[in-house]
Amino acid sequence: MVSLVIPRLSGDIFGLLSNSLIMQDAEFQYLSQLAFQKSGIVINGSKRDMLYGRVMKRIRHLRLSxxxxxxxxxxxxxxxELSEFINAITTNLTAFFREEYHFDFLQKVALPEFxxxxxDKKLRIWSAGCSTGQEPYSIAMSIESQLPHWDAKILATDLDSDVLCRAQHGIYADLVGIPIAYRTQYCSDMNTHHQYVMDEKVKQLISFKQLNLLEPWPMTGLFDVIFCRNVLIYFNDETKKKLVQRFYSLLKPGGYLFIGHSESLQSYNTHFSLVGQTIYQR
Ligand SMILES: C[S@@+](CC[C@H](N)C(=O)[O-])C[C@H]1O[C@@H](n2cnc3c(N)ncnc32)[C@H](O)[C@@H]1O
Incomplete structure (x- = not known):
C-alpha cells in the first residue's frame, strides 16, 4: 500500500494558486511509487517533468485545484481515477512495421519455418504491450499474406484501456510504414477525414485483451512467437528478468521472442539463444 503524507499548502489565495501547480516532493514520491506498484513502470527523478505534464492534464481535465x-x-x-492515472503514465509510441528487420525475419525465416x-497449420502469436495496435496488425498482415487459411491467432494485450479501445477499432489516420501491396489488400479508405480501416481478414486474426504483465497470465497454451517490444525499457531489472523467464516458459521449443531495439537479454543469464537483431529463440 502506497501511503502519502500530503503537505499543507500555505499562504494567501495567490500563494495557494501558485503552490497547487507545483508538484511537491511528497506528491512526486507518492505518484511514482503508485505507478511502480500498479504497472512496474519506473519513474525516477529524470522523468519528473514527464510525470508532471501528464498528471497536470488530468488535473485540468478534472478541474482540480x-x-x-x-x-x-x-x-x-x-x-x-487509478486506471486513468495508469493510462496517463504509459508511453504508447508505436508504428506499423516498426523495426522492419523483425518483420523481415518473421516473413523470411520464422513463417517459412512454421x-x-x-x-497442424496452427500458429499462436502474442503481442505483449500492443499499444494502439500497429504491431499486431503488422503481424496479422504478414501472416495473412503468407499463410492464408491457417489457424492463426494473435493475442494482443496492453495495460492501457484507452489504447486497446483504439486498437480494437482498427482505424488509423495514416498508414505510414505499411508496404503498398499490403495497403491495397488490407486497408480501406473510409472516405472521411482521411481515415483508414483495417480489413476484417486481418482484424479477425487478433484478439485484444487488457492484461497487466505484472499480474498472473491467464493463457495456458504455448506460443510460437512473442513480441514484447519497447515495453521492458520502462521496468527495473528485477521485473525484466522475471518477465523474460515467464516469456520463456510460454514459448514452444524453437519459438521466438522479439524485444525492442534498445533492449537486450545479455545480463539476465537466460536459456534463450540470440538469433538476430534483438530476436531470441527458445
Ligand atoms: C512504447 S509502447 C510499445 C508498443 C509496441 N510494442 C511497439 O514496440 O511499437 C509500450 C506499451 O507497453 C504498455 N505497458 C506498460 N506497462 C505495462 C504493463 N505492466 N503491462 C502491460 N502493458 C504495459 C504501455 O501501455 C504501452 O502501450
Whole structure:
C-alpha cells in the first residue's frame, strides 16, 4: 500500500494558486511509487517533468485545484481515477512495421519455418504491450499474406484501456510504414477525414485483451512467437528478468521472442539463444 503524507499548502489565495501547480516532493514520491506498484513502470527523478505534464492534464481535465487534490482523489478507490492515472503514465509510441528487420525475419525465416514444421497449420502469436495496435496488425498482415487459411491467432494485450479501445477499432489516420501491396489488400479508405480501416481478414486474426504483465497470465497454451517490444525499457531489472523467464516458459521449443531495439537479454543469464537483431529463440 502506497501511503502519502500530503503537505499543507500555505499562504494567501495567490500563494495557494501558485503552490497547487507545483508538484511537491511528497506528491512526486507518492505518484511514482503508485505507478511502480500498479504497472512496474519506473519513474525516477529524470522523468519528473514527464510525470508532471501528464498528471497536470488530468488535473485540468478534472478541474482540480492541484496535485494534492489529485493524490487525494487517487486514494479514493471509488472514483476509478487509478486506471486513468495508469493510462496517463504509459508511453504508447508505436508504428506499423516498426523495426522492419523483425518483420523481415518473421516473413523470411520464422513463417517459412512454421510452414514446414507446424503440420497442424496452427500458429499462436502474442503481442505483449500492443499499444494502439500497429504491431499486431503488422503481424496479422504478414501472416495473412503468407499463410492464408491457417489457424492463426494473435493475442494482443496492453495495460492501457484507452489504447486497446483504439486498437480494437482498427482505424488509423495514416498508414505510414505499411508496404503498398499490403495497403491495397488490407486497408480501406473510409472516405472521411482521411481515415483508414483495417480489413476484417486481418482484424479477425487478433484478439485484444487488457492484461497487466505484472499480474498472473491467464493463457495456458504455448506460443510460437512473442513480441514484447519497447515495453521492458520502462521496468527495473528485477521485473525484466522475471518477465523474460515467464516469456520463456510460454514459448514452444524453437519459438521466438522479439524485444525492442534498445533492449537486450545479455545480463539476465537466460536459456534463450540470440538469433538476430534483438530476436531470441527458445
Ligand atoms: C512504447 S509502447 C510499445 C508498443 C509496441 N510494442 C511497439 O514496440 O511499437 C509500450 C506499451 O507497453 C504498455 N505497458 C506498460 N506497462 C505495462 C504493463 N505492466 N503491462 C502491460 N502493458 C504495459 C504501455 O501501455 C504501452 O502501450
Amino acid at each position: 492541484g496535485f494534492s487534490a489529485y493524490c487525494e482523489l487517487l486514494q479514493d478507490s471509488y472514483t476509478g 510452414k514446414s514444421n507446424n503440420t
